[in-house]
Amino acid sequence: MLRPLFAREYSMVPDCLTPTAPLWETDLAVQLEQLAEVSPHLLLRELEADFAGTVPRQWRSVVDRPKAFITAYTAILRAAWEAFGPAWTQAGSLLAREAERVGIAAVSNALPPVLAGLGHRVRFSEQTLYVPDPYPETFERGTRPVVLVPMVSGNGASVFSFDRPDAVWFGYPVPALSTLWTSFREPDERKDSLQLVVGTLRAEILRELVRPSTMGRLASTLSCTPATMTYHCGQLESAGLVSRERQGQHVWVRRTSRGAALVDLLTGRHG
Template sequence: MIALTVDATGLARSRFAVSPLAEVTATLLPWALHSSPQAAPWVTRARRVLRRARLPLLSALALEGPGYVPDFLSPLPSEPSPAIEGELERVRRTPPGRVLAELEALRAGRPRNGLAGSALPEAVRRAMARGGAHVARQAADELRRYWELAFAPHWEAAEAVLEAEVDRCAGVLARQGAATLFNSLHAGVRWTNGTLHVESGLQIMLPAAPLVVVMPSLVAPRAAAHVDPTHEEDRPPTLVYPVPHFSLARTFGTTAPSAALAQLLGPTRAGLLAALSQPASTGDLAARHFLSPATVSYHLGVLRRAGLVTRSRSGRSVLYRRTSARTQSLPDGPG
């Protein structure tokens, strides 16, 4: 359990942020593979890009390392909704000394974060040999390429979900106060007597924080507190938590598929089937689920041949809808 004390001043300064780069770097971590069914197609596609594209530094950290992503790859958002270009420029301008220190932490291990030491992947060692400034530039270039290949076409829909969650939280804060707000974020987050408790395998009691930056995420499978052990003022604690299913449903007008249904059909088809309580077109579903129209069309074809969805024409659009008689017989199925 991580316990973080937040006094009245810190609570007043705390804020929410939506960061595109934070969502990108989250997919580099192994626990991203356990994201919600709604985000699973996005994560799967991103990891495929890591394996196929020429991204040696990111691929080494994500696929060969022990699961630690250096903090400089995801700078703390300086505004509520930063643009990706601004965030990438901050990565590029990271002080060289900090870059090398964080990568050396990968070699030495970070007991505070429960990480054992590990040999640095070859691609990381080669980049470090050219200096911290070179690593920062290479990381920014690779992150931009990763963003363009795996995230940019789908960010508008993803951002809408995250911004809707921030709006929900603003309403809870205004009507019910900060304690209720923090206790509504996730089962792994609890606020009691001025202390924020976040479930963790570590036992850490932290001193009073100047503020906490709260970031909803589509990729994170669980709540987590990210704390800089140097306690630098420009790197306050960050609380990341997964967007609740009911928030996704409110934004997209869908219900989340059950684990049993996702196991039976696969997360992509289960998510599409759950979304079809109301008629929707291929384009609508593609935007909601961060998929290409061709991918959605393929999965809808499979579901239709199985008798789980029907289609009908409405003007120029073809609308799909799940068939209640067949889906009611599925394990914990929607409808």
């Protein structure tokens, strides 16, 4: 019954079936009760509008049985909340720490490394944010501010909207989300501002690069695999904080002036 939600060219959720009230204002149980009472006629009108009057065959089962679809969809959301609810209730400190991290980056002009680390499939390069999409499009934000929205979700999730005239928003998994699915731990309060902005390993890389180093030596010094080092150095390079150059059999990594300035600014250390 819910297969239309995952139809490749026509994967979407009508607005009338999207709970949008903040959980700190309206309990999700109340929102789900309201969702179950959505009028089938409203759903059909939105489908007509969303598909410009011609509902594709993948959604014809919904047109034929709209009330059954609403009931099944509400049941799925209720089951999902039963699984995610405990993590959400524990996520307050992670969300607060992420707000602090982004705030520090914003006032320190250090947002590029934050944008480059919003997800393992997200890339930021030359003022452009690239996100995975089977049907890619290009959007211009113009002069609108970008609002970052950390989410308690799957590690590969990302949602965004360019519909609002006053802002562009991008939702991404809150860092350290995996801790919510095991034994919950408070974030390490000993982390300094550099670690908060770029992450622990990338902060260690930047600190280690007081002098240029090879990728192999960095990986050995920081006890990580070459593949891990390559990935993180690539992200730092995209953010303009390091540069890489192959010389013979080795790839040398250097901290850029921008990277050195960031380390100085966020740690108060010079070198």
